[in-house]
Amino acid sequence: MxxxxxxxxxxxxxxxxxxxxxxxxxxxxxxxxxxxxxxxxxxxxxxxxxxxxxxxxxxxxxxxxxxxxxxxxxxxxxxxxxxxxxxxxxxxxxxxxxxxxxxxxxxxxxxxDLEAADRYRRELIGNVSHELRTPISALQALLENVVDGVEAPGPARMRVALDQTERLGRLVAELLDLSRVEGGAVQLEREIFPVREFLDDVVRQSEDPRRVTVDVQPPHLRADADTARLHQVVANLVDNAFRHGPARTEVVVRARPDAGGVVLEVEDDGPGIAPGERSRVFERFTRGGSTDGGTGLGLAIARWAVDLHDGHIEVLDTVEGCCIRVSLPAA
Known part of the structure; x- marks a missing residue:
């Protein structure tokens, strides 16, 4: 000593x-x-x-x-x-x-606080580097094969290149969203809107609208929230359901009134999330054990968007599949 x-x-x-x-x-x-x-x-x-x-x-x-x-x-x-x-x-x-x-x-x-910020910075650099390395390496290998004449630049090869480019674009967009939210640059612009029309619009822009069922009770339910931020939440949850569910998974999006606010639920018939991982799936770069190519940022961004509304997001206990609930209090 x-x-x-x-x-x-x-x-x-x-x-x-x-x-x-x-x-x-x-x-x-x-x-x-x-x-x-x-x-x-x-x-x-x-x-x-x-x-x-x-x-x-x-x-x-x-x-x-x-x-x-x-x-x-x-x-x-x-x-x-x-x-x-x-x-x-x-x-x-x-x-x-x-x-x-x-x-x-x-x-x-x-x-x-400084120790936590430094740890977050180191983890962020490592995670982003890891996420970027995979699609960049795949693109590099593909382009090298095409340039060397090993493979012909056919539609299948270009489809792979496009998929990797879209993955890069999605990662960059989510990192920008995350930066805005953590930096306090995102301001809520609340408005009263019909929930049914809002959810129908989100579903139309999803990967496969035919596999999504919207259930709003009562049908004329209205909410007071920032539609851009809430669109981001629901879109991420629906995309997450498609990504983690089986090939033809069916997704249900529900909305109900609750103490002056609104409760939204997104449910799928996939493998679900283990109880020990349910609190961690909303952390950055956590994918709940999945290796399907997701960035691990979608649910983290959804949580921050819900927090901006002073709401709560959680994974519910279900017998089968996965159900994530978003509770938005009255404005």
């Missing part, structure tokens, strides 16, 4: 006090008291020896009491220097209840 850590573990008798000014006053009073006490004890000594001893005792008392007052500042300085080198794991002992203790707790919170 280093000397700094040993000193940091020393008792801090003034920590319970809530004011730094009161601590400073007590420090002065304690120093004068012990200096006077030593003068009284050594009254028969020569004056210079008594004075030296009184000063030494006063200095020792001052060091003991002042250590606990200034230790958080020294710890913050060391932690700040560590942060400059990329180490965000250092924390400050914040047992004091005065202004410096509050500063130490704020510093620890800042360190945690």
């Amino acid at each position: 280093t000397a700094g850590r040993i000193l940091d573990r020393m008792p801090r008798p003034l920590d319970p006090l809530r004011s730094f000014k009161v601590k400073t006053g007590l420090l002065v009073v304690a120093a004068l008291f012990f200096a006077s006490l030593m003068f009284w004890v050594t009254a028969r000594w020569p004056f210079r020896y008594a004075l030296i001893l009184a000063l030494l005792v006063s200095l020792a008392v001052t060091q003991i009491l002042a250590h606990g007052m200034t230790s958080p500042l020294r710890s913050m300085t060391a932690a700040a220097r560590a942060m400059a080198t990329g180490d965000y794991s250092r924390r400050v002992r914040s047992t004091s209840r005065d202004e410096i203790g509050e500063l130490a707790r704020a510093f620890n919170q800042m360190a945690e």
Whole structure:
């Protein structure tokens, strides 16, 4: 254990006090008291020896009491220097209840936020690099074969190239959406709209509208929300249902009123999501164990769009298939 850590573990008798000014006053009073006490004890000594001893005792008392007052500042300085080198794991002992203790707790919170942001940045770079590498490698291999004359540039080959290009475009679009949401650049533009017409429009733009059933009760149900953001949510959920379900999966989109708001459910007859993964599927780049080429961002974007409405999104317990519910409170 280093000397700094040993000193940091020393008792801090003034920590319970809530004011730094009161601590400073007590420090002065304690120093004068012990200096006077030593003068009284050594009254028969020569004056210079008594004075030296009184000063030494006063200095020792001052060091003991002042250590606990200034230790958080020294710890913050060391932690700040560590942060400059990329180490965000250092924390400050914040047992004091005065202004410096509050500063130490704020510093620890800042360190945690910076550590989380740095971890997210590293994970994002790694995940994006991984997601980009797959379609780019496939395109490169395809184009090399065509250029070398190994394969003819027929419709089937071009279809593969188009699929990979669409995957790249989808990843870039979702990353831009994610950046806007996390940066607070997305503002809600609420409006009252008929839910049935809204859902029919979303389904018409889906992969296969014939496999989607829209059920709105009552038929004239209306909602108050940002249609662009809500379109993004429902479209991602329907696309996710097609992606994870069997070849001819049937998708049902339901809407019901709920305490002045609206509840939307998207259900499919696919394999479903394991209970242990249901809380993680809304995280970035999490695909619930799927390896079908999804970016793992669709449900994360859906969650943020729902959060903008102060709503809630969850995976429901179902006997078969998967059902995701979106609850939007009244405006």
